[in-house]
Amino acid sequence: MTNKTTKAIFLDRDGTIIWDKNYLASTNDIxxxxxxxxxxxxxxxxxxxLYIITNQSGVGRGYFSLDTVxxxxRAIDLDLLSHGLPVFSGWGICPHAPDQNCDCRKPxxxxxLDFMQKDKIEARGSWMVGDKVIDAECGLKAAIQGALVRETSLSQNKDYPFFKTLLEFAQSLPE
Ligand SMILES: [Mg+2]
Ligand SMILES: [Zn+2]
Known part of the structure; x- marks a missing residue:
């Protein structure tokens, strides 16, 4: 056990690593x-x-189950493994509908914060990145940095660093 801390990228799922299919409910549509x-x-x-932080209100709305999520x-993690990459260090899921007034729905x-505490992630150098302002905002609320990616995010107000692709964001990070 060491006191070594680690930097992390928290990623939005839909519209950031996979296409936003509007309530994705099947592995076939990944x-x-x-x-x-x-x-x-x-x-x-x-x-x-790397962590995923995703709002899945389709669960709270009754469109699909948490098991489906x-x-x-699991299918995404297996795809990473099949390409020689490690699986995500954690999947943060908010399964609630907005009217449930939970404390875990982005922003x-x-x-x-739970992952940062559990895995001793240092705030400095860590990011939350996604295609919606709530993603970047979520990062700032966690006292890390926030960025927007993908052209779909261009229509939104942008007080945040913007990158056309996730790869451009990754390229901008220090070694
Ligand atoms: Mg998104
Ligand atoms: Zn929630």
Missing amino acids: EYYPDTLSALKLMIQKGYK HEIH APKLI
Whole structure:
């Protein structure tokens, strides 16, 4: 046991590593962006632990079960393994609908903060990145940095660093 701390990238799922299919409910509909795997690989090479932080209100709305969400996440982890990458260090899921007033739905920072505490992640040098302002905002609320990626995020107000692709974001990170 050491006191060594680690930097991390917290990633949004839908619209960031896979296409946003609007309540994705089947592993058959998982579709990666062309740059996703190379972006994740570069982040790992640069020494970051990788986590997913995802709002899955489809569970709270009764569209699909939490088991289905876990099944999709297992399939994504297996895809990473099949490409020689390690699985994600953690999957942070908010399964609640907005009207459930939970404390874990982005932009609330709880899921990030829990991982930071558990795995001794240092705030300095760590990021939350996604395609929506709530993702970047979630990072700032967790006292880490926030960035927006993907052109779909261009339509939103941007007080945050913007990168056209996840790979460009990964390339911008220090070694
Ligand atoms: Mg998203
Ligand atoms: Zn929640």
